[in-house]
Amino acid sequence: AAMLVAMLPAPSRRAPDRRPDRLRDSRNRVLARMSAAGFLDEAASDRAAAGALGARRHGWPFLAPHYCDALAAGTDAEGALRTSLDIALQRRIEALVRTGDDAGVDGVAVVVVERETGAVQALVGSRDYRRRPLDASRCRRAAGSTLKPFLFALALESGVIGPDSLIADRRVTFGDWEPVNFTRDHAGSIHAAEALITSRNVPAVHLLAAVGVDRFRELLRRLGLPVGGRLGLDAALGTLAVSPRELARAYATFFGPDAVVAGVSVWTRAQVLGALGRHSPAPEIVAPAVLAWKTGTSSGRRDAWCVGVTADRVAVVWLGNLDGRGAPDLVGGRTAAALLAAVAAGP
Numbered sequence: 001a002a003m004l005v006a007m008l009p010a011p012s013r014r015a016p017d018r019r020p021d022r023l024r025d026s027r028n029r030v031l032a033r034m035s036a037a038g039f040l041d042e043a044a045s046d047r048a049a050a051g052a053l054g055a056r057r058h059g060w061p062f063l064a065p066h067y068c069d070a071l072a073a074g075t076d077a078e079g080a081l082r083t084s085l086d087i088a089l090q091r092r093i094e095a096l097v098r099t100g101d102d103a104g105v106d107g108v109a110v111v112v113v114e115r116e117t118g119a120v121q122a123l124v125g126s127r128d129y130r131r132r133p134l135d136a137s138r139c140r141r142a143a144g145s146t147l148k149p150f151l152f153a154l155a156l157e158s159g160v161i162g163p164d165s166l167i168a169d170r171r172v173t174f175g176d177w178e179p180v181n182f183t184r185d186h187a188g189s190i191h192a193a194e195a196l197i198t199s200r201n202v203p204a205v206h207l208l209a210a211v212g213v214d215r216f217r218e219l220l221r222r223l224g225l226p227v228g229g230r231l232g233l234d235a236a237l238g239t240l241a242v243s244p245r246e247l248a249r250a251y252a253t254f255f256g257p258d259a260v261v262a263g264v265s266v267w268t269r270a271q272v273l274g275a276l277g278r279h280s281p282a283p284e285i286v287a288p289a290v291l292a293w294k295t296g297t298s299s300g301r302r303d304a305w306c307v308g309v310t311a312d313r314v315a316v317v318w319l320g321n322l323d324g325r326g327a328p329d330l331v332g333g334r335t336a337a338a339l340l341a342a343v344a345a346g347p
Contacts, residue, residue, distance in 0.1 A: 002030040003053055016055035024053060064090050066125035066135040084119035086112075088347065096342050097124050103304070103329040107322040109136040110343060111248040112315045118252040121313065123245075134322065140226065140241035141303045141320060144296025144332060145199035147220070147238055149272050150254065152196045154219055155207045157268045161192045167203040169195065174233055179205045182297065193275040199295065204236035222262035223250040238296055247307065248316040255292075255309055273309065280341075281306070281333035287341040295332035302326045306336035308344055315343050 006026035007014050014023040028049045035045035064085055071081060093110050100108070112122040125135030155161045169187040171178070181201045195203040208216055213231045220227045225242055232239075242250075255273055259266050276292035289310045296305035303320040317340045319330060329335060 002034065002048065003027045003055065006030050016053050017057050020053060063087065063094070064123060065129040066137060067120065067123045069135070084114065084121055086121040090122045092346050093122050093124050093343055096339065097127050100339060103319060103327050103335045105319050105321045105327055105330060106132070107136045107320045109244040109318045110315070110339070111137050111244045112313055112343065113248045113252050115252050115255065115309065115312050115314050116257055118249045136318065136322065137244045140243045141318065142238055142298035143240050143242045143247065144238040144298045144303060144305050146247060146294050146296040146305045146307055147240065148196055148199060148204055148236070149276060149294055150219055150223065151204060151207055151216055151236060152192065153264050153268050153272045154216060155211050156271060157264045158211050160207060160210045163193070163271055165192045166190065167192055167195050168206055169200055169203050172202060179237065196272070196275055197279060201237050205233050208233055208236040219262050223253055225250050238298060244316045244318045248314050251307055251309060251314045255314070281337040285337050285341045287344040289344045293337065295337055297330070297332045300326040301328065301330040304330045304332040304336040306332050306340040308340045310344060315340055317343065
């Protein structure tokens, strides 16, 4: 109280962060006058005069900068703006990203949306906004295997496969193109659900050829994904570029509460969701809240993805170098999945 009184005549010249010595002298004169007037005994006055000022600079709150940038750019409203952000979740994810290693890459994005509405609940577009303000959650990168659940659902809905169908996983060529699996081997034939869980490329190409590229393109378009040009069979391998924000919204729409989404029934979508929930990406990655996982790794290990679906949320993690360089440890089932498990571990 004595310090505040001492600041009143000259708050700028006696500011604690500018002239602490001058403020301390002024405070102690106030204390001496209080003691002389009988409001403080001498011992109490001496203790207070020997104490620190008890003042420090408090920085402005700095949360969700990329989300706030988008919000500010997209509205002309005055006064209070209501958002869908979960501040506790946002703080926790920012701390995870700030302290994480993530295969040594310089790009990271985490987007969490409400499963029922697609509303953003947390969004991180870089490890440190002040040092690297580029928002990676808006950048489009090769989707890897994260689009395969939509393809398998379309094949199931179309009757191309059934829940227990076998799909060929043998060496095959389409013109002068030979698709290969990430593991560089072939199973001969494989159950459809197992092919989806393990992200086998060759069975996915067979399914896309069977259902038709145009039908798959229309499904992706109706989910809000950017499919401006023509697609080829390599779309089954995730060559289409999407942003983490777009992918999160697409999953929330597809696995949302509507009975039919983009022509796919709730039964079919439930079958796909159940298949994706049978195993986590690796035995050491545990997140009980995650009902379904889908990982993805782009060609040359340039992008690592992981999508997690919980009872009420969809979370998307992307990791990669902003200049497109690959990294040997950049695999969705390891690095991105580990970060997603940490994101899903808390409330």
